[in-house]
Amino acid sequence: xxxxxxQLVHGxxxxxxxxxxxxxxxxxxxxxxxxxxxxxxxxxxxxxxxxTREFLERQIxxxxxxxxxxxxxxxxxxxxxxxxxxxxxxxxxxxxxxxGGTYSQINEHFDRWGLDFSPVDTQDLDAVEEALSAAPxxxxxxxxxxxxLLQVNDVAALxxxxxxxxxxxIVDNTFVTPYLQQPLDLGADIVLHSATKYLAGHSDxxxxxxxxxxxxxxxxxxxxxNRLGGVLPPAExxxxxxxxxxxxxxxxxxxDNARAIAQYLLAHPLVGSVHYPGIDEEGDADLRKxxxxxxxxxxxxxxxxxxxxxxxxxxxxxxxxxxxxGAVESLAELPCRMTxxxxxxxxxxxxxxxxxxxxxxxxxxxVSDLLGDLEQAFEKARQSLSTPARRTIHS
Ligand SMILES: *Cc1c(COP(=O)(O)O)cnc(C)c1O
Numbered sequence: 001x002x003x004x005x006x007q008l009v010h011g012x013x014x015x016x017x018x019x020x021x022x023x024x025x026x027x028x029x030x031x032x033x034x035x036x037x038x039x040x041x042x043x044x045x046x047x048x049x050x051x052t053r054e055f056l057e058r059q060i061x062x063x064x065x066x067x068x069x070x071x072x073x074x075x076x077x078x079x080x081x082x083x084x085x086x087x088x089x090x091x092x093x094x095x096x097x098x099x100g101g102t103y104s105q106i107n108e109h110f111d112r113w114g115l116d117f118s119p120v121d122t123q124d125l126d127a128v129e130e131a132l133s134a135a136p137x138x139x140x141x142x143x144x145x146x147x148x149l150l151q152v153n154d155v156a157a158l159x160x161x162x163x164x165x166x167x168x169x170i171v172d173n174t175f176v177t178p179y180l181q182q183p184l185d186l187g188a189d190i191v192l193h194s195a196t197k198y199l200a201g202h203s204d205x206x207x208x209x210x211x212x213x214x215x216x217x218x219x220x221x222x223x224x225x226n227r228l229g230g231v232l233p234p235a236e237x238x239x240x241x242x243x244x245x246x247x248x249x250x251x252x253x254x255x256d257n258a259r260a261i262a263q264y265l266l267a268h269p270l271v272g273s274v275h276y277p278g279i280d281e282e283g284d285a286d287l288r289k290x291x292x293x294x295x296x297x298x299x300x301x302x303x304x305x306x307x308x309x310x311x312x313x314x315x316x317x318x319x320x321x322x323x324x325x326g327a328v329e330s331l332a333e334l335p336c337r338m339t340x341x342x343x344x345x346x347x348x349x350x351x352x353x354x355x356x357x358x359x360x361x362x363x364x365x366x367v368s369d370l371l372g373d374l375e376q377a378f379e380k381a382r383q384s385l386s387t388p389a390r391r392t393i394h395s
Contacts, residue, residue, distance in 0.1 A: 004063070004179070009245050011059035024055045026238045048226050052234035056209075056241050060199075063178040063244075064191050066211035068218040070225045071237055075174065075194025076101050077230030078208030080109075082170055082190055084228060085220040086138055088114025093131045093162075095122040095142030095153070097351055099172065099194075100342055122146075122153045125161065132165040139168050144183065144292075145175040148300040148335045148359040149352055150275045154290045159187025168217065174198070175325075179248050180293045184213045190221070197326030198296070200243035201250055207232050207240050250328060250364055254297030257330075257370060258362040264371055265301045270378050272302040272356070297362040298325050300335070302354055307381050309334055309358050315377035318369050325361030330370055332360050 002010070017025060027050055032043040043049055053071050061069035072078040079102055086092065094106060096119040106117050120131040122142045132140065140162035142153050159169045168189040173181065177198045183191050193199055195207035210225075212218035225231060232240070255278060262276035277283050278295030287295060303309045313321055319332040323339050333339060336355045340348055362370065 005248050007059070007062050008179075008247050011055055011241065011244075012062050013055075013058075024052065024238070024241070026234045027052045028234055046234070047229055047231050050234060053232055053237040056232070056237045056244075059241065059244065060178075060193070060209045061211050063182075064173075064211040065178075065182050065184050066191065066213050066218075067215055068212055068222070070210045070212075070221050071195075071232035071240070072208035072210065072225065073230045073232055073236075074206045075099075075172075075192070075196055075208040076105060077228075078192050078194075078210045079105060079172070080230065081221060081224035081228060082192055082210055083110055083115065083141075084224040085217070086115055089116065090138040091116040091118060091135055092139045092141055093118045093120055093128070093137055093167065094140075095146070096120060097122070097146040097149070097151070098141075098143055099147060099174075100340060102172070104342070122158060123151050125154075125157060128158060128161055132161060132167060137162075137165050137167045139170055141170045141172075143172040143175065144181060145277075145296065145298075147175060147298070148275070148339065148357060150175075150277055150295065150299060152277050152287060152290050152292065152295075155181070155183045155186040155188055156291055163187065175296055175298060176292065177247060177251060177296070177326075179251050180296060181291055184211065186291050189213050189217055195240045195243075197324065198251065199247060199326075200240045201247065201327055202239075202243055203324060203327040203329065205236050205239040205243075207236055209240075251294070251296065253364040254326075254362050255294045257364070257367045258295070258297045258299050258360075260367045261360065261362060261370060261374070262299050262301075264374065265299075268378060270304055270307050270381060272304045275300045296326075298359065299362065300357055300359040302356040303358065303381070305356070306385065307356070308384060309356055309381075310337075311381040311384055312374075312377045313358065315380040316373055317376075318365060318373040319360065327361070328364050330361065330363035330365060332358065335359055 030046045056071050057069035094117050118131050121127050162169045170190045171183040171188040172192045174194045191211045193209040195209050262274050262279045265271045265274045276299035319330045322331045335353050
């Protein structure tokens with residue numbers, strides 16, 4: 001079998017292309033003709049399956065080392081399908097620090113449908129063991145890297161614990177991608193992606209993917225995909241396929257840039273702390289121990305007390321002030337006001353997401369431009385510190 005980078009470029013091939021086109025066609029057809037009424041054609045109706053989507057689904061299954069992949073209209077649609085395989089009364093232990101949309105889907109939707117969620121700090125294996133043994137449990141759900149503090153969750157250790165209690169393991173691998181880690185190899189049973197982020201990689205499509213390790217789970221995911229119907233359309237399937245072709249190149253550059261920026265921030269007099277597990281060789285060694293080849297392109301930092309993070313953010317010119325991550329362009333945001341504003345302040349502070357925390361999603365630009373942009377933005381914040389009028393604290 002060909003290696004990972006070749007799989008990114010070529011996929012697994014659906015082999016229905018008679019024209020010689022080097023790219024798989026986008027089939028804009030909602031229905032497919034039967035040869036005769038006795039026929040059982042591979043494709044009949046495009047929600048149930050179509051060749052453009054199948055190309056992407058086979059490719060993500062190949063990249064994540066699963067038996068079958070599924071493409072959805074968004075990451076949240078993929079998560080919805082994965083959680084829909086459970087029944088009322090089923091208990092799911094879930095990482096306390098998960099994507100806000102997932103948190104809301106769990107607490108404001110699935111909770112009403114009778115699923116029982118127990119939150120736990122997935123950094124604390126004893127706490128996870130305790131949560132798993134408290135009552136019968138069907139699944140453990142968590143994210144590979146937490147957002148926005150970039151804590152590394154140990155997929156192998158967590159999977160072992162979960163399996164000992166008969167729970168399946170569902171991992172949201174959005175922040176890591178199969179280029180840096182393949183959770184199914186480490187014991188996970190379902191891998192989920194917001195393909196909107198690194199996999200598509202150009203901030204031009206909303207998409208989700210799910211991959212199952214085993215047939216029985218795959219069949220339940222397929223039912224949820226086909227009957228709940230949140231499928232990814234052909235054009236968007238192709239946009240994700242095209243994005244995937246450059247995944248490794250983009251992530252390599254994003255990581256190089258992110259590490260340089262993390263080191264710059266660490267030495268900056270206005271910065272209190274930096275959260276980036278791949279900050280140096282030692283960090284890399286710790287990542288490798290947990291089965292990760294790198295930390296990706298997202299990092300966060302706290303400005304020192306008294307420094308206004310919004311002056312830094314509002315002054316950036318190359319970084320765009322926007323949520324999302326994993327794309328070619330660099331983005332910056334203030335979690336307490338943007339990605340994490342829905343979490344009550346008390347709870348947010350308990351998770352370690354302070355009012356001073358800034359998140360950067362680093363792109364593939366020249367790192368000197370990114371560093372220069374940060375430098376001039378910090379200079380604006382520094383000037384405001386020494387301007388007496390601005391020193392007054394308005395509460
Ligand atoms: C963005 C994101 C999602 C949701 O994906 P959408 O494509 O926006 O629906 C889920 N999990 C993580 C970790 C994300 O970053």
